[in-house]
Amino acid sequence: MQLYLHFPFCKRKCFYCDFCSASASAETVAAYCFALKKEILMVGEKYRDEEVKTIFFGGGTPSIIPAPQMEELLKALTSSFRIKPDAEFTSEANPGTLREDWLTVMRKYGLNRISLGVQSANDELLTKIGRIHSFADAKNAVQLSRACGIKNLNVDMMFALPSQTIEDYYQSIQAICALSPEHISAYSLILEEGTALYDQVNQGKVTLPSEDEAADMYVQGIKWLAEHGYHQYEVSNFAKSGFECKHNIGYWQDENYLGLGVAAHSMLRASKEQTKQGVKRIRKANTEDIVKYMTMLDDDLLPMDEELLISSEEAMFETMMLGLRMTEGVDRQRFESLHGCQMTSVYEPELSGLIKDGLAMWDGNQFTLTSRGLALQNDVLLRLMKD
Ligand code: SF4
Missing domain, CATH: 3.20.20.70 (Aldolase class I)
Known part of the structure; x- marks a missing residue:
């Protein structure tokens, strides 16, 4: 963590x-x-x-x-x-x-x-x-x-x-x-x-x-x-x-993180019970209001404002979105161990399209962006988004 x-x-x-x-x-x-x-x-x-x-x-x-x-x-x-x-x-x-x-x-x-x-x-x-x-x-x-x-x-x-x-x-x-x-x-x-x-x-x-x-x-x-x-x-x-x-x-490789302090965010693994219901991770955000932050703690309450349940599909997209920020890209085995499925089967048409357009490369283990792909990262991510 x-x-x-x-x-x-x-x-x-x-x-x-x-x-x-x-x-x-x-x-x-x-x-x-x-x-x-x-x-x-x-x-x-x-x-x-x-x-x-x-x-x-x-x-x-x-x-x-x-x-x-x-x-x-x-x-x-x-x-x-x-x-x-x-x-x-x-x-x-x-x-x-x-x-x-x-x-x-x-x-x-x-x-x-x-x-x-x-x-x-x-x-x-x-x-x-x-x-x-x-x-x-x-x-x-x-x-x-x-x-x-x-x-x-x-x-x-x-x-x-x-x-x-x-x-x-x-x-x-x-x-x-x-x-x-x-x-x-x-x-x-x-x-x-x-x-x-x-x-x-x-x-x-x-x-x-x-x-x-x-x-x-x-x-x-x-x-x-x-x-x-x-x-x-x-x-x-x-x-x-x-x-x-x-x-x-x-952050870019899906580690759990815990944020403390006003406006801090956390990303945590879902419990076994939540996983059975299709939830993969939980995103939490503390209040951005410093007075509220201090008052809640004074009342022995955790100063959280928001809790979002992240589905498996959203979690897979986050792995791609964050991993592709790095020059080493997304690792095949890491994707599989995190999500229990192959990156190439989930994103088959999208990955092939990006490679064909010179925006990405695939060596059988790592899916990485080319320098052009890194510079056009927002376009790449839009193409990876499922409807
Ligand atoms: S005002 Fe913003 S950018 Fe400037 S030092 Fe503070 S946090 Fe950093």
Whole structure:
């Protein structure tokens, strides 16, 4: 099983962000941590038999939590769950808020991977998208992480930023590779309704690169990162050999995951009884309302808002949808052991059509997308959807 903990606080909202995050007073942060600790204790009881292979702290900004409050949470987490001694334990951190006391506490409880939101090496662009840090802050955060013993470091970067040119993206890749992270995630900016950037673009105050320019940055980025020794293993993820993110691979390969905290999602295996009724998995979502989250826990209730039963057919589609994000694609035996049937018989006409159109390949064991198929992934998935 995999664990995810959500920390919905940020010093300031980035202009493009639509995640569940906001700035908050020290009292709200403390009250949230108190509620999260209660959720950890309540839920941990139920999963005593399951071994935790990976932990991921995301947000928001986990590095904003004061070290003493974080230590309380970590104590509860490590005593409530059976965590594998070699579990991958990642936390996201913002270069503008990373502190040594926080890192020291996290390391004490097993943190072995940091994911730094750097986004760009161009300070002007960082200001344009509302980041709270400069590239110099990012360099300092890398140094601090290394000094605290972090040997597995991811840097998040973005492309297709306001007025960004391909030359600028190239410069950012060069500067970020010079920091020698073990892993790089490179995401295209997605313009989300309701964000400050969405309004700026609609008011004509900001211009984004065209779709063609963004596609160019994506394709060139793969090539430049490969030249620096980062191989692509997923649509947006690149790693030095052996440093692929186990937690994310778990998501893409149908691992059970348990999400704790406001707005956190879980995906769990169905019980024997539910399986007999055609249910394969269960998707759960915690409330997105932080006040409701804290009130429910205060009343000894689990803060869940939604529970969806996933049928066998939907679960098979999810295996394909998530697995095809990875360059290694979907494995024949893994599909069979998860679903009790052959991928090639369930998706026979669709797979043949994709191969014929040069979007996918089949070597008898792995069904993978070609680079064209990866770039056109949404079209591929539409073709795999059953009516
Ligand atoms: S730091 Fe991350 S979560 Fe926080 S506002 Fe910026 S993009 Fe959103």
